[in-house]
Amino acid sequence: MLLYLSEITESKVTRDVEYHIAGDELGESAEIKNVSLKVEFYRAAETICLRFFGNATVLTACDRCLADLELDMDLDETYYLFPENTPDVDYFYSGDEIELDDYVRETLVMNMPGKVLCSEDCKGLCSKCGADLNLGDCGCDRSGE
Ligand SMILES: [Zn+2]
Ligand SMILES: [Zn+2]
Numbered sequence: 001m002l003l004y005l006s007e008i009t010e011s012k013v014t015r016d017v018e019y020h021i022a023g024d025e026l027g028e029s030a031e032i033k034n035v036s037l038k039v040e041f042y043r044a045a046e047t048i049c050l051r052f053f054g055n056a057t058v059l060t061a062c063d064r065c066l067a068d069l070e071l072d073m074d075l076d077e078t079y080y081l082f083p084e085n086t087p088d089v090d091y092f093y094s095g096d097e098i099e100l101d102d103y104v105r106e107t108l109v110m111n112m113p114g115k116v117l118c119s120e121d122c123k124g125l126c127s128k129c130g131a132d133l134n135l136g137d138c139g140c141d142r143s144g145e
Contacts, residue, residue, distance in 0.1 A: 030060040063115040064124030077107040
């Protein structure tokens with residue numbers, strides 16, 4: 001999705017972000033669906049501010065027992081873009097448009113949950129036989145661990 005510099009003024013404007021996630025570009029361990037994202041933009045002199053906010057659903061797995069988990073994720077990231085060749089800044093713009101897709105992707109990645117558990121006291125999988133210990137003890141002797 002492109003944003004034209006001519007559209008960015010000193011008054012804040014909010015717009016829906018159209019973005020389609022291609023395959024596993026966010027990593028293979030998690031999948032994102034139902035992305036609902038808006039971008040708010042304005043300029044202050046030469047600086048352009050982009051704020052992405054909204055929410056999405058992440059499909060991932062419990063770090064201990066590998067059960068499927070579906071998490072709601074709040075998204076909120078702000079970027080300040082400076083003219084090309086400004087020293088010591090992270091984000092630039094040049095030409096007469098800004099490609100928003102990279103910022104959207106980064107917003108999603110930055111907000112991805114790290115290790116998640118299906119519950120605080122998830123017992124995980126048996127290290128000997130792989131049984132899901134939340135369903136009951138498998139009877140293996142794991143005392144040596
Ligand atoms: Zn679990
Ligand atoms: Zn076992």
